[in-house]
Each structure stands twice: as C-alpha cells, then as structure tokens.
Amino acid sequence: MKDKTKLILAGMIPFIAMFLVLPGVVLAFVINGESLGISTSGFGYQRDFRIRNDFEDASANNNTVEEAMFPGAVGAPLAIWRGANAWNSQNPRAAQNFDFDYQGLSTTSSGNENVVEGGYDSSGCGGSTLAFAELPSRNGWRIRFCEAWQWSDGPGSPAGSQVDIRGVAVHEFGHVLGLGHTTVGGCNSGTCDTRPTMCAMACSNETAARTIETDDQNGLNAIYGSIPSDKPVLTSLGGSTNIGGTLFLEGSAFGTQSFRVKFTTGTSSDFNPSGTVTVTPETTELARLTVPSSAETGNVLIWKHNTPRRLSNYLPITIGPTLSSDCYGQKAGTPTPGTNGSPTFDLLFGPSVTGNQFTEVQATGFQPNKTGFLLVSLTQSTVTWKSNTNLNVGFPLVIPLTVISSDSNGEVNLPFAILDAPDFFGTIFWLQLLIRDDAGVDGFATTEALGVELCDDMIP
Numbered sequence: 001m002k003d004k005t006k007l008i009l010a011g012m013i014p015f016i017a018m019f020l021v022l023p024g025v026v027l028a029f030v031i032n033g034e035s036l037g038i039s040t041s042g043f044g045y046q047r048d049f050r051i052r053n054d055f056e057d058a059s060a061n062n063n064t065v066e067e068a069m070f071p072g073a074v075g076a077p078l079a080i081w082r083g084a085n086a087w088n089s090q091n092p093r094a095a096q097n098f099d100f101d102y103q104g105l106s107t108t109s110s111g112n113e114n115v116v117e118g119g120y121d122s123s124g125c126g127g128s129t130l131a132f133a134e135l136p137s138r139n140g141w142r143i144r145f146c147e148a149w150q151w152s153d154g155p156g157s158p159a160g161s162q163v164d165i166r167g168v169a170v171h172e173f174g175h176v177l178g179l180g181h182t183t184v185g186g187c188n189s190g191t192c193d194t195r196p197t198m199c200a201m202a203c204s205n206e207t208a209a210r211t212i213e214t215d216d217q218n219g220l221n222a223i224y225g226s227i228p229s230d231k232p233v234l235t236s237l238g239g240s241t242n243i244g245g246t247l248f249l250e251g252s253a254f255g256t257q258s259f260r261v262k263f264t265t266g267t268s269s270d271f272n273p274s275g276t277v278t279v280t281p282e283t284t285e286l287a288r289l290t291v292p293s294s295a296e297t298g299n300v301l302i303w304k305h306n307t308p309r310r311l312s313n314y315l316p317i318t319i320g321p322t323l324s325s326d327c328y329g330q331k332a333g334t335p336t337p338g339t340n341g342s343p344t345f346d347l348l349f350g351p352s353v354t355g356n357q358f359t360e361v362q363a364t365g366f367q368p369n370k371t372g373f374l375l376v377s378l379t380q381s382t383v384t385w386k387s388n389t390n391l392n393v394g395f396p397l398v399i400p401l402t403v404i405s406s407d408s409n410g411e412v413n414l415p416f417a418i419l420d421a422p423d424f425f426g427t428i429f430w431l432q433l434l435i436r437d438d439a440g441v442d443g444f445a446t447t448e449a450l451g452v453e454l455c456d457d458m459i460p
C-alpha cells in the first residue's frame with residue numbers, strides 16, 4: 001500500500017541536533033555532529049559512495065540518457081550521483097571544501113560501506129518515511145530508499161504519485177555529511193521552489209530539492225569551511241584514458257608533495273589500493289600517471305593524503321580497454337654511449353592534445369648542441385657500424401635522413417603527431433637517433449631503437 005498523501009524525509013534516530021549560534025546571528029541550519037573525513041587513519045576516508053540499485057519500480061530506472069558529467073550512469077544511479085553532486089565544491093550553490101567520490105555500483109549494502117540502497121522495505125521504513133540516513137556517518141554510512149513509494153529517476157518532474165529520487169538523495173546526503181533538519185525558509189509554509197533542501201517535509205511531485213538553497217550552503221560551510229587555496233582543482237584530462245595508458249591531470253594547487261589519484265573501482269572498500277596511484281606532480285598544475293588496471297568509468301579525483309589533507313573536485317572519466325604496449329613504444333637494440341652515458345629514448349603524451357594522441361618523441365643524455373640524424377625504418381635490427389657504433393634500425397630507411405640537433409640540455413624533442421591514417425594502423429615504425437659526440441667511440445652516440453605502433457586508440 002503506497003501512501004501518496006504525505007511525504008516526510010526522515011533522518012534516522014539517534015539524531016543529535018545542535019543549533020549553531022554565532023554572535024549576533026542565528027543561523028538556521030542544524031548540524032548533527034557528523035562530518036565525513038578524508039584521513040588515512042581513525043575514521044578514515046568517508047567521501048566515497050556506491051549505489052545498490054534494487055529499486056523495483058520501472059519508473060525508477062527508465063531514464064537511459066547518459067550525461068557527460070556522469071559517465072556510465074543511467075536510471076537511479078544517475079539520479080543519485082547527480083544528487084551527491086549538489087553538495088560538491090564545483091557546484092555554485094555549494095562551493096565549499098567538500099566533494100563526494102562516486103565509486104560505482106554495488107551488490108551489497110553493509111551498514112558502514114557508504115552505500116545508497118534502493119528497494120529497501122524493512123526496519124526504518126514505514127509510515128511516511130521516504131528514505132533515511134543511518135547515523136553516525138563519520139565511521140561509515142548508509143542511505144536507504146523505502147520501496148513502499150513509487151520512485152522516479154527523472155530527469156523530468158515525477159508524475160502522479162511518484163517521488164523524485166534525485167531530490168530525496170540530495171536531502172539524505174545532507175544528513176550523512178552532517179546536517180539535520182532546518183526549520184527556516186518556509187519549511188512549514190513556504191513554496192517548494194525556495195525552501196531549503198534540509199526541511200523535514202518534502203513537497204510532492206516536485207524537483208526543487210535537487211538544488212540546495214542558501215541555508216543548506218551555510219550549513220555545509222559550517223562543517224567543512226570555504227574552499228582553501230591548497231585544495232587541488234582538476235580542470236581537464238589529457239593523454240590516454242585507457243588502462244595502462246598515460247593520463248595527464250591538469251588543474252591548479254596540486255602542490256609539490258606526492259598525492260593519490262583516485263579512480264572509481266566498483267568495490268565495497270573505502271578505497272581500493274589498486275584503484276589509487278601515488279603521483280608526484282610535475283608542476284603544481286600538471287601530473288602524469290599510468291591508468292591502473294582496476295580503474296572503471298566514473299570519476300577521478302586528487303586526494304592529498306598527507307597533512308593538510310585535501311580532496312579535489314572530481315572529473316568524469318571514461319576508461320578504455322587495455323592497450324597493447326606496442327602502441328606506446330617498445331625498445332630494442334643497444335645504445336652507443338657518449339659524453340653523458342647512454343642516451344634514452346621515450347614517447348611523450350599530451351597534455352595539450354585531445355584524445356589519446358602522443359605528441360613527441362624525446363631523447364635525453366646527449367652531448368649538448370650537437371647535430372645528427374633521425375633514422376626511421378619499418379624493421380629493427382642491430383648492426384655495428386664503423387668500429388663500435390650500434391645502429392638499431394633496419395635498412396632501408398622509410399623516411400630520408402632527417403637532420404636534427406641536441407639542445408643546450410643534451411635533449412632532442414621531436415613532434416610526432418599521429419594523423420588519422422587508418423592505412424597505417426598496425427604498422428610499427430622504428431626510430432633511432434644518431435648524434436655527434438666527442439666521447440663517442442666513432443664520434444657518435446646513439447639511442448636504442450624505439451618502436452611505435454600506430455593504433456586507432458591513438459586517434460581522437
């Protein structure tokens with residue numbers, strides 16, 4: 001029997017409500033004493049959440065249109081993830097030092113694994129309760145949507161007796177992040193459009209609770225504070241988003257200490273060690289890492305796990321398949337040492353390009369300001385030239401000798417933009433550099449051969 005007349009959003013007992021009073025100003029939001037930490041010890045990292053999508057109503061999972069900021073999610077998970085996003089730092093209505101971390105779908109819902117569960121219909125539901133959040137939340141939490149109601153995943157307004165998943169999710173997320181029920185802004189009498197989301201009563205057939213109001217924002221600020229200058233901000237991704245690919249993170253306030261890059265992994269643990277990568281940023285605006293094997297389509301964040309701990313905003317990421325390492329360069333042959341030892345040769349990716357193109361081959365360790373040649377062949381072989389110089393590519397060369405020079409640091413940087421040329425996919429080009437060197441046995445130093453297979457993964 002579904003009660004269609006009265007909707008109440010309930011925070012579960014025990015519920016410790018405190019009014020926060022500042023000198024001369026009474027702020028109306030209510031905090032419940034909870035907060036979600038990002039520590040590696042104590043109560044641990046609690047910003048992550050996952051979704052157990054057991055909603056039974058067809059209307060709870062009939063939205064099949066993905067949205068760019070929420071890749072891989074449709075139906076109820078999309079509505080719930082969008083609900084969490086109402087509280088995130090990049091949302092203008094929130095804009096505080098707080099972000100949730102979407103961790104995908106789950107088939108379990110233990111009480112402390114930070115799960116949002118649909119289709120629940122047991123203890124805690126009943127009466128006019130739509131959904132509830134289990135407190136305390138600081139050591140792990142759970143939100144349960146009561147199945148007695150007919151749920152709607154949107155994106156439009158709920159029809160008839162349906163209840164809006166996203167709006168209720170925003171309210172329940174507010175409880176777990178530390179807010180109780182507020183009473184201002186017309187909670188008991190005002191219009192639905194402008195009431196705080198943390199009012200105890202929900203309006204029926206409305207979507208206004210999907211966005212938080214000033215009173216909700218003030219409560220968020222009271223718990224987590226304004227955005228500090230050292231909170232990392234992610235603005236864009238570059239390079240490859242394939243498993244094993246080289247991903248670039250671009251943004252600001254990365255700092256100089258190592259941090260963890262956190263991906264969605266679809267596991268129930270607070271954080272999956274195999275889904276995080278410890279990275280030392282190259283600059284305070286750029287970091288480079290290899291996409292880990294357990295990364296899934298979802299979100300990626302920077303987690304400064306050392307003091308002062310900070311969690312960035314998230315960026316959506318669509319993870320591609322595991323690539324053959326051939327796509328990214330294999331090495332063969334033996335370099336010929338020179339003044340600075342044996343030169344090394346690598347592919348560099350992005351970050352200025354879109355898609356998965358790499359843009360440059362880079363060799364280091366040459367004598368500065370010397371001229372030489374780029375050799376390009378379709379085959380690899382190792383032959384000794386002159387008395388003891390290693391030539392690591394086969395002949396004939398497919399591109400006429402290209403004259404190049406090392407710079408003042410002994411580096412050679414060559415643009416290597418991949419054109420969209422399907423005829424060449426699967427072809428391996430072997431590259432080698434041969435450059436004058438005063439200490440070289442024959443007056444040259446050489447790199448090993450670098451094999452680059454042209455793969456369609458590289459083409460945006």
Ligand SMILES: [Zn+2]
Nearest residue numbers: 009010011200
């Ligand atoms: Zn509530």
